Amino acid sequence: MSVAGLAxxxxxxxxxxxxxxxxxxxxxxxxxxxxxxxxxxxxAISPGTLWSVxxxxxxxxxxxxxxxxxxxxxxxxxxxxxxxLSGAILQTALRNPLAEPGVIGLSSGAALAATLVMxxxxxxxxxxxxSLAAIVGxxxxxxxxxxxxxxxxxxxxxxxxxxxxxxxxxxxxxxxxATLVGPPHRLPRLLVWLSGDLNGSNWADLRLIxxxxxxxxxxxxxxxxxxxxxxxxPISGAGLGNRRGITLMLxxxxxxxLAGVATTIGGxxxxxxxxxxxLAHRLVGPVNRRRMPVAALTGALIVAGADLFGRxxxxxxxxPAGLICGVIGAPFxxxxxxxxNG
Amino acid sequence: MTxxxxxxxxxxxxxxxxxxxLASLAAGIRFIDPFAGILAMTTGEATTLDEILxxxxxxxxxxxxxxxxGGLGLAGALLQTVTKNVLADxxxxxxxxxxxxxxxxxxxxxxAPPPLATMGLVASAGAILTAIMGFVLAGGSRTFxxxxxRMVLSGGVxxxxxxxxxxxxxxxxxxxxxxxxxxxxxxxxxxxxASVGVYALVFVVMCAFGIAMAPALSxxxxxxxxxRSLGVNVARLRITAVxxxxxxxxxxxxLAGxxxxxxxxxxxVARAISxxxxxxxxGLSVLFGAVLVLISDIVAxxxxxxxxxxxxxxxxxxxxxxxxxxxxxxxRL
Amino acid sequence: MKRSARVLAALAFxxxxxxxxxxxxxxxVSSPALIxxxxxxxxxxxxxxTLDPFYTLLMAGELNLPVIGTALSGEAMPTQVExxxxxMPEVVGQMTSPNLExxxxxxxxxxxxxxxxxxxxxxxxSEIAPTALVDTTDWKEYFRAVALxxxxxxxxxxxxxxxxxxVAETAAALPDEATxxxxxxxxxxxxxxxxxxxxxxxxxxxxxxxxxxxxxxxxTDDTVLKRPTMEGLLxxxxxxxxxxxxxxxxxxxxxxxxxxVTSSAIWQALPSVQNGRAYRVKPTHWMGFGGLASAHxxxxxxxxxxxxxx
Numbered sequence: 011m012s013v014a015g016l017a018x019x020x021x022x023x024x025x026x027x028x029x030x031x032x033x034x035x036x037x038x039x040x041x042x043x044x045x046x047x048x049x050x051x052x053x054a055i056s057p058g059t060l061w062s063v064x065x066x067x068x069x070x071x072x073x074x075x076x077x078x079x080x081x082x083x084x085x086x087x088x089x090x091x092x093x094x095l096s097g098a099i100l101q102t103a104l105r106n107p108l109a110e111p112g113v114i115g116l117s118s119g120a121a122l123a124a125t126l127v128m129x130x131x132x133x134x135x136x137x138x139x140x141s142l143a144a145i146v147g148x149x150x151x152x153x154x155x156x157x158x159x160x161x162x163x164x165x166x167x168x169x170x171x172x173x174x175x176x177x178x179x180x181x182x183x184x185x186x187x188a189t190l191v192g193p194p195h196r197l198p199r200l201l202v203w204l205s206g207d208l209n210g211s212n213w214a215d216l217r218l219i220x221x222x223x224x225x226x227x228x229x230x231x232x233x234x235x236x237x238x239x240x241x242x243x244p245i246s247g248a249g250l251g252n253r254r255g256i257t258l259m260l261x262x263x264x265x266x267x268l269a270g271v272a273t274t275i276g277g278x279x280x281x282x283x284x285x286x287x288x289l290a291h292r293l294v295g296p297v298n299r300r301r302m303p304v305a306a307l308t309g310a311l312i313v314a315g316a317d318l319f320g321r322x323x324x325x326x327x328x329x330p331a332g333l334i335c336g337v338i339g340a341p342f343x344x345x346x347x348x349x350x351n352g
Numbered sequence: 353m354t355x356x357x358x359x360x361x362x363x364x365x366x367x368x369x370x371x372x373x374l375a376s377l378a379a380g381i382r383f384i385d386p387f388a389g390i391l392a393m394t395t396g397e398a399t400t401l402d403e404i405l406x407x408x409x410x411x412x413x414x415x416x417x418x419x420x421x422g423g424l425g426l427a428g429a430l431l432q433t434v435t436k437n438v439l440a441d442x443x444x445x446x447x448x449x450x451x452x453x454x455x456x457x458x459x460x461x462x463x464a465p466p467p468l469a470t471m472g473l474v475a476s477a478g479a480i481l482t483a484i485m486g487f488v489l490a491g492g493s494r495t496f497x498x499x500x501x502r503m504v505l506s507g508g509v510x511x512x513x514x515x516x517x518x519x520x521x522x523x524x525x526x527x528x529x530x531x532x533x534x535x536x537x538x539x540x541x542x543x544x545x546a547s548v549g550v551y552a553l554v555f556v557v558m559c560a561f562g563i564a565m566a567p568a569l570s571x572x573x574x575x576x577x578x579x580r581s582l583g584v585n586v587a588r589l590r591i592t593a594v595x596x597x598x599x600x601x602x603x604x605x606x607l608a609g610x611x612x613x614x615x616x617x618x619x620x621v622a623r624a625i626s627x628x629x630x631x632x633x634x635g636l637s638v639l640f641g642a643v644l645v646l647i648s649d650i651v652a653x654x655x656x657x658x659x660x661x662x663x664x665x666x667x668x669x670x671x672x673x674x675x676x677x678x679x680x681x682x683x684r685l
Numbered sequence: 686m687k688r689s690a691r692v693l694a695a696l697a698f699x700x701x702x703x704x705x706x707x708x709x710x711x712x713x714v715s716s717p718a719l720i721x722x723x724x725x726x727x728x729x730x731x732x733x734x735t736l737d738p739f740y741t742l743l744m745a746g747e748l749n750l751p752v753i754g755t756a757l758s759g760e761a762m763p764t765q766v767e768x769x770x771x772x773m774p775e776v777v778g779q780m781t782s783p784n785l786e787x788x789x790x791x792x793x794x795x796x797x798x799x800x801x802x803x804x805x806x807x808x809x810x811s812e813i814a815p816t817a818l819v820d821t822t823d824w825k826e827y828f829r830a831v832a833l834x835x836x837x838x839x840x841x842x843x844x845x846x847x848x849x850x851x852v853a854e855t856a857a858a859l860p861d862e863a864t865x866x867x868x869x870x871x872x873x874x875x876x877x878x879x880x881x882x883x884x885x886x887x888x889x890x891x892x893x894x895x896x897x898x899x900x901x902x903x904x905t906d907d908t909v910l911k912r913p914t915m916e917g918l919l920x921x922x923x924x925x926x927x928x929x930x931x932x933x934x935x936x937x938x939x940x941x942x943x944x945x946v947t948s949s950a951i952w953q954a955l956p957s958v959q960n961g962r963a964y965r966v967k968p969t970h971w972m973g974f975g976g977l978a979s980a981h982x983x984x985x986x987x988x989x990x991x992x993x994x995x
Binding site: 404405409410413523525653658659660 | 759760779781782901911912913914915916917919920949950951953954
Binding site: 051052053064071074075077078079080081084190197201202203207209210212213214216217220325326327328330 | 696697698699776777778779781782783784785786787789790792801802805806808809812813912
């Protein structure tokens with residue numbers, strides 16, 4: 011079906027309405043997931059108790075547990091939204107339907123930089139230093155991979171993916187080497203960080219990811235509208251001239267920041283930036299104005315869902331959301347691949 | 353290309369392999385004259401320290417490097433032919449990841465570290481299953497025909513997913529972590545001279561099979577339909593080629609951990625010399641894979657001697673630029 | 686409406702102010718081995734949660750502290766605990782990712798953990814109970830820090846004194862000139878734990894006993910272990926070789942692995958092996974070190990190897 015055709019002309023109105031419906035449904039789903047995340051765990055909190063916690067009448071252990079669960083849920087949702095947006099931005103800016111922060115090596119770049127900072131510096135490394143390194147690393151990775159995959163005709167889609175996969179393999183090898191050569195007593199912290207579990211999510215993480223999302227939102231709206239124009243109408247898009255270059259740079263910068271911050275907090279979470287925008291595409295079509303919010307909501311659902319699953323699977327052991335996304339993402343990817351082919 | 357220049361180039365390639373083997377036999381924490389070492393073997397028991405080192409470490413290590421490198425090189429050449437994709441590599445196609453996952457699961461289940469031979473079997477099984485899965489998921493038809501790029505993509509995705517699964521197993525069963533940490537980085541656990549012979553035998557047999565398939569596979573390269581009209585069972589041909597590649601990978605992984613890029617680089621260098629004659633490409637892939645791994649292993653054991661770095665890391669660092677170069681040269685992309 | 690939105694936002698982002706600093710009702714302790722300069726801990730804690738199954742759990746056990754919960758590494762409780770404790774502490778997840786809900790549910794009055802493993806969740810742990818994260822590579826300092834926060838300093842010093850006396854007595858009885866090599870064989874390679882400033886505790890115990898290590902096994906920087914090749918084993922020049930197979934998790938039969946290594950000609954060429962002085966020790970204490978009992982077990986092994994009567 012040609013959803014793109016609906017974007018212009020008389021179909022626009024109904025497409026907008028459809029996008030609104032879809033968003034409302036997804037928000038309802040997210041609310042249900044939030045409710046499940048707050049109530050389920052080692053010890054269930056009954057809806058009644060939850061209500062008294064929310065209304066401030068209950069301040070004991072139940073309130074504390076609810077707080078922990080909320081921090082985790084909201085951070086996971088933020089990470090999912092950030093990765094989905096990062097993926098959607100990359101797909102639009104690079105005109106590559108398969109671009110994704112994990113697959114094109116952004117997350118690996120972040121992890122590599124953070125690993126080197128953690129193992130190479132002496133003394134205790136503060137969390138903000140690790141975050142900064144991760145953001146710089148992811149930006150360096152996106153720059154390196156796009157430059158390496160560039161040809162006279164622009165950045166070729168498949169080249170970018172293959173360069174990204176190879177870069178991830180390289181970064182993985184260097185990280186492994188670093189863990190073998192580096193001081194063993196620093197390893198536990200590194201391994202905890204690399205595995206990317208959301209166990210330690212606290213208010214600071216939650217605020218960090220959501221402030222990045224809030225800052226990015228208006229920028230995304232502006233740049234994506236331009237990119238939409240460039241995509242749908244090559245002639246007027248070409249007319250944007252130099253500003254298209256700036257838009258592209260800004261897009262990549264935003265994608266790297268979103269993925270870098272998400273990786274700092276949640277470790278390498280792969281496939282979400284691919285699945286969420288594609289599901290959004292199937293639900294509301296390719297126009298970013300409609301696709302972006304739906305993708306963000308879908309991403310939030312996926313990561314928060316994965317974290318809840320990792321928490322409930324084999325308690326008290328907890329599995330990192332990133333690994334769960336890596337496993338459940340693959341079948342999704344194959345489904346997408348099959349559908350696009352069909 | 354004239355025949356004489358052809359033979360000259362192949363002769364040069366063989367010379368390089370011999371030189372690399374001799375260098376690998378000689379280099380280490382102390383220099384050993386490889387000729388003296390070989391001579392001593394013919395006279396019986398090792399007596400001097402040099403002779404002991406030669407027989408207990410250098411020789412098995414060199415044999416392993418040749419088997420692993422040659423095997424991965426041929427595996428890469430087979431996969432590239434079957435998938436019709438020059439970027440196919442057992443590492444990047446997820447086959448190594450499948451073998452590694454199988455081994456880690458086994459390490460997690462067993463209380464005691466298993467003998468190397470068991471690891472080899474399990475790794476091969478994992479490699480074969482993953483290769484089949486890659487084909488099926490890439491939308492392979494019943495004749496195991498796929499679109500070249502989809503195979504690479506589905507392999508890459510499988511590698512990611514299997515990597516994540518491996519990590520999950522290691523979290524749930526951290527006892528397996530230490531045992532597999534070095535091994536997962538790709539390293540020569542060079543301490544089982546006894547089982548090296550068995551591996552060498554498997555390697556030689558599989559290589560012979562693989563190279564013998566060249567004429568049949570070159571029909572495939574001309575075209576599916578032509579192949580069928582010539583009476584070739586295309587599906588069986590593909591499955592056999594992939595199975596051989598997977599066994600070579602499984603053996604390689606169980607010996608040295610998952611090593612990427614060898615199966616990519618070796619066939620490319622081979623093709624540059626052989627033109628498009630498949631039999632020659634296969635043979636030279638074995639040769640260059642062996643050379644690449646031999647050299648990387650020499651580097652791996654010399655940089656931090658008497659300790660060692662995993663050889664897989666050296667190859668990854670060296671292989672990445674090469675991969676990018678190929679990627680940029682590929683006109684279809 | 687606006688007000689309720691503001692309240693909701695404050696709730697969602699944790700902006701509502703929670704109670705400020707409360708005066709310390711227990712003891713104020715400070716030690717360079719803790720990541721806090723000053724830490725407020727209860728007098729005689731009665732409900733302790735430890736966050737790793739090695740140092741913190743086993744040291745707490747040696748001080749007879751009331752441990753009600755612990756994080757593990759893997760599925761199994763350490764054999765030391767399994768064998769001799771009356772009631773098993775409740776498992777609160779893996780040491781790399783302790784389950785905060787599980788800890789909270791136990792309602793502890795003190796949490797003891799390791800700085801490098803648990804720093805990321807320190808803030809959240811502190812909100813559950815006073816949390817001491819220990820940050821030192823010196824096992825005796827570690828032991829003292831655990832004792833300090835748990836209000837068991839005197840017991841700790843008494844035990845350490847007894848240990849020191851035994852070490853001094855053993856050291857005096859050991860022959861001066863013998864050097865000792867130590868090797869760990871794992872599937873996939875070798876590890877040599879070295880003596881030096883950052884040495885792993887069992888190696889520090891050897892050093893305390895006055896045992897010399899060969900040059901390859903002595904570090905001046907913060908190296909903890911080296912990974913030699915098969916050839917590199919020849920650097921293990923000690924008159925005596927102590928080796929162990931696998932790790933703390935592989936108590937099972939590792940004979941196949943041992944045979945593979947010990948049958949090789951390089952192994953046979955080692956001076957210690959040629960003199961019949963290679964000894965296999967159990968990995969329980971050598972690779973799963975957990976405090977005084979482990980240190981004593983290592984001294985036991987050394988005494989047995991050198992043929993000293995108790």
